[in-house]
Amino acid sequence: ILNVEQSPQSLHVQEGDSTNFTCSFPSSNFYALHWYRWETAKSPEALFVMTLNGDEKKKGRISATLNTKEGYSYLYIKGSQPEDSATYLCALFPSNTGKLIFGQGTTLQVKP
Amino acid sequence: DTEVTQTPKHLVMGMTNKKSLKCEQHMGHRAMYWYKQKAKKPPELMFVYSYEKLSINESVPSRFSPECPNSSLLNLHLHALQPEDSALYLCASSQKGPGQGRNEKLFFGSGTQLSVL
Numbered sequence: 686i687l688n689v690e691q692s693p694q695s696l697h698v699q700e701g702d703s704t705n706f707t708c709s710f711p712s713s714n715f716y717a718l719h720w721y722r723w724e725t726a727k728s729p730e731a732l733f734v735m736t737l738n739g740d741e742k743k744k745g746r747i748s749a750t751l752n753t754k755e756g757y758s759y760l761y762i763k764g765s766q767p768e769d770s771a772t773y774l775c776a777l778f779p780s781n782t783g784k785l786i787f788g789q790g791t792t793l794q795v796k797p
Numbered sequence: 798d799t800e801v802t803q804t805p806k807h808l809v810m811g812m813t814n815k816k817s818l819k820c821e822q823h824m825g826h827r828a829m830y831w832y833k834q835k836a837k838k839p840p841e842l843m844f845v846y847s848y849e850k851l852s853i854n855e856s857v858p859s860r861f862s863p864e865c866p867n868s869s870l871l872n873l874h875l876h877a878l879q880p881e882d883s884a885l886y887l888c889a890s891s892q893k894g895p896g897q898g899r900n901e902k903l904f905f906g907s908g909t910q911l912s913v914l
Contacts, residue, residue, distance in 0.1 A: 689839070717900045728801065729840075729887070731902030774839070778900075783853055785903065787839035 687711065689777050691788035698765050699796050706791040708775030709757040718758050719776040719785065720749055729774060732760075765795040803888050803906035811914055812878060818909045820871040820888030828894040829871040830903065831863060832887040840887055846871060847894030878913045885910050 690709050698704050708718070717736050723729040733742040735751045735758065742749045746763045762769055772790040779786065801822045810816050820829065828847045832840040845853035846865040854863075860882075862874040871888055889903040 719902060721903075721905075726907065728905040728907045729903075730905070734900050734902050736900055783894075784842045784845070784855075787841075789837065789839045 687777065687779055687786055689775060689786050689788040691773075691775055691791050693791060694789070695792040695794070697794045697796065700765060700767060702765050702795075703761070703763045704765055704793065705759050705761045706773065706793075707757055707759055708788055710777050711756055714780045715777050716780055717778045718751055719778070720758070720760055721774040721776065722771045723774060723790070724771045732773075760791075762793070765793070767795045767797050769793060770795050801888055801890055801904050801906040803886075803909055805909060806907070807910045807912075809912045809914060810875065810878065812880070814878075815874070815876045817875065818873040818886055818888075818911075820873075820906055821869055822890045822904065823869055824890065824892075824904065825868075826890035826892050826904070827868060828891045829865060830889040830891075831871070831873055832889065834885045834887060834908075844873075845894070852894060875911075878911075880913050883911055883913045 692707050717734050719734050720732040721729040722732050733749045737753055748761045751758045760773055770793055772792045774787055774790045776785045776787040804819045830845050831843040833843050834840040842855050843857045844863040849865045849868055860877050864872040885908045887908045888906040891901045891903050
C-alpha cells in the first residue's frame with residue numbers, strides 16, 4: 686500500500702511568517718501530485734496539480750515544488766495571513782491505480 | 798457554477814435505519830467520487846463513477862450502495878450501518894474519469910457528517 690506522508694501534522698505561526706511543509710512518498714512512478722487546501726466547514730479546494738516534469742507552481746503567496754527523484758513535494762506560504770489557516774492535503778496519483786491517495790494533511794493556524 | 802453540493806450536511810441514524818446521501822454538480826463533469834474521512838485520517842476512496850458507470854469499488858461493504866442516476870447526480874444509500882461507519886462522507890467530481898484525466902483536479906463538496914448510533 687502506497688503511503689503518502691505529510692509533516693508536520695500541525696503548525697502554528699504568527700501573521701507575516703513564512704512557512705513550509707512537506708509531502709513525501711516512496712515512489713516516482715506516478716502521474717501527478719495534487720495539493721488541496723481545506724478550510725474548516727468548507728470544501729477542499731485544489732491549489733496545484735503537479736506532473737512529473739517537476740515545475741514549480743505558484744498562486745499568489747503560495748508555491749509548491751516537486752522532487753520526483755527523492756520523492757517529496759514542498760508547499761511554501763510567504764507572509765502567512767490568518768485566512769491561510771486551513772488543512773493542506775497532498776495526494777498522489779500512482780501509475781498503477783486509478784485513484785488519488787491522500788496524506789493526512791498539515792493543519793496550519795496563523796495567529797494575528 | 799463550480800460547486801459540488803452535498804445534502805444533508807449532518808445526519809444521525811440508527812443501525813436499523815435506511816438513509817441516503819446526495820451529491821450534485823452542474824459542471825458537466827463525467828466522473829464522480831465518494832470518499833470517507835475519519836477524524837485525523839486521510840480521505841479514503843470508496844467509489845468512482847465514470848460516465849455514469851461504476852468504475853472503482855474499493856471493497857466497500859454492501860451496506861453502502863452507490864447510485865448514479867445521471868451525470869449530475871450521485872447518491873450513496875446507507876442501510877444497517879455500524880457505529881464505526883460514523884465519518885465525514887465527501888463527494889467529488891472531475892471533468893473526465895480517473896483513467897483519462899489523471900492530471901485533473903477534483904472538485905469537492907463540503908461533506909455529510911454522519912453519526913451512527
